[in-house]
Amino acid sequence: MGPPGLGGVALAGGLRPSFAQDKTLNYFTWSAWGDKQFVADAKENAGLDLKTTFYSSSDEMMAKLRGGGTRLYDMIVPVQNYVHLAAKAGLIEPMDPANLPNASLVFPEFQGTEDWSYEGKLYGVPFVWGANAIAFNRKETGDVTSMDPLFDPKYAGKIAMRDEPEDSLAVGAMRLGIEKPFQMGEAELQEVKKLLISQKPLVRSYWRDFADVRNMLASGEVVVAWTFLAVIAPLREAGIDAGWVWPKEGAVGWNEAVTPVKGTQNLALVEQYANHTLSAEFGEMMARTTRYAPASKAAVDKLEPEMVKDLGIDTSTISRLVFKQVPPDKARWNEIWNEVKAA
Known part of the structure; x- marks a missing residue:
């Protein structure tokens, strides 16, 4: 994909600091996911401050991580087809599935897929597709x-x-x-x-x-x-x-998830935010804000039938993608x- 957005705050240069105490995460992502609604939601509903920097393509994401971005950022939102490449290159960090309880809310089609696992380790659970x-x-x-x-x-x-x-x-x-x-x-x-x-x-x-x-x-x-x-x-x-x-x-077709950047000192906070993106509340807000389809079935259940139809949220049609x-x-x-x- 790559979802679009409206704008954001660029991260100043320098090495990635650790903000474990003040719960700040340096977020390298598509502009949609760093838009003001999502920054406000992270603060209000997850207690996290997001400092955003944007990429406009998966190739740009990979190039910047390879060029030193692993020292600058805590998390990214890759498209599913770049997860194995990033893991093999040592650019991303696996997560503990036990710290993602909201994964149980996700449609079965997006649970435990090979795209998000590499060498037996989990690198994300999609929140959007x-x-x-x-x-x-x-x-x-x-x-x-x-x-x-x-x-x-x-x-x-x-x-x-x-x-x-x-x-x-x-x-x-x-x-x-x-x-x-x-x-x-x-x-x-x-x-x-x-x-x-x-x-x-x-x-x-x-x-x-x-x-x-x-x-x-x-x-x-x-x-x-x-x-x-x-x-x-x-x-x-x-x-x-x-x-x-x-x-x-x-x-x-595409799907995306929050994934920790290799070497982040804030892995627990990244897992906290990744779990938040799988919640019914986040998925509903995302759908109403961006009109993208949540991977969370619990989120879809909170939307009006007309909106579900308008967004094309029908997992039975995934085979067409x-x-x-x-x-x-x-x-x-x-x-x-x-x-x-x-x-």
């Missing part, structure tokens, strides 16, 4: 059920795609009916490259910053985009008839994506 899929301006496109509008010349110059290899190459793979998008060999990568190069003249923007795609949809500059669910609420608040769909070809994986040859994926953009 969802899909990257299609947002559209219903007034301009009508109802959307497939990826067709992303490739339709009728919308030339009004289409936005994400500037991220794993998302956009997966879109191409699903469009072509490739069964395992994140396990593509060279021949399949070339097919996807050809498709996305043919799409390129139609694309207004390959976006990196969530605010950019949100603003383009809001202004009408773009009418259909591959993006995050969080664009929908602000667009509807602005009076735009914004639609959201997991297209019939598939959508890119292609959950993100790190490709076996990630460098080659990066090369292919750069070739698409340079074509």
Whole structure:
């Protein structure tokens, strides 16, 4: 994924201090999870002060941790496909399952998954899940059920795609009916490259910053985009008839959890916060604030049926998602994506 947000407080440089007494945690995360509502919630309901620094991609998260971030931060929120990489690289710390009693509230589909365990140790329990899929301006496109509008010349110059290899190459793979998008060999990568190069003249923007795609949809500059669910609420608040769909070809699934950074001196506090994010109260607040789906069934039970439907919270549909994986040859994926953009 990577959820978007509104802003935050940057952490000053220097080594990560220990704040065990005043319960301060240095939080390296997506901007959504460091937004003011979440900082206030941590203070009020968990007794913790969050000092936030943001990353905009999983690659940025990994690079900064490798570049000395393990001395600066106490916890991160990785996407599930980067947990094994981070654990193998010695960048994150395992947790004691006994300190996460709220894990029992989580949907069974997100309990004890291989993605969050490495060499028999637990590195997180998801508090949020969802899909990257299609947002559209219903007034301009009508109802959307497939990826067709992303490739339709009728919308030339009004289409936005994400500037991220794993998302956009997966879109191409699903469009072509490739069964395992994140396990593509060279021949399949070339097919996807050809498709996305043919799409390129139609694309207004390959976006990196969530605010950019949100603003383009809001202004009408773009009418259909591959993006995050969080664009929908602000667009509807602005009076735009914004639609959201997991297209019939598939959508890119993800889930995220709070994970301790290697060497944190505040492991107990990180576990305390991770457990808090699994609570019914946190999940309900998160859903109402961001419109992302809680992994906590207890949280979903607190939402109105209309909202549950609107958020697409139906674990029976998880089989329609292609959950993100790190490709076996990630460098080659990066090369292919750069070739698409340079074509």
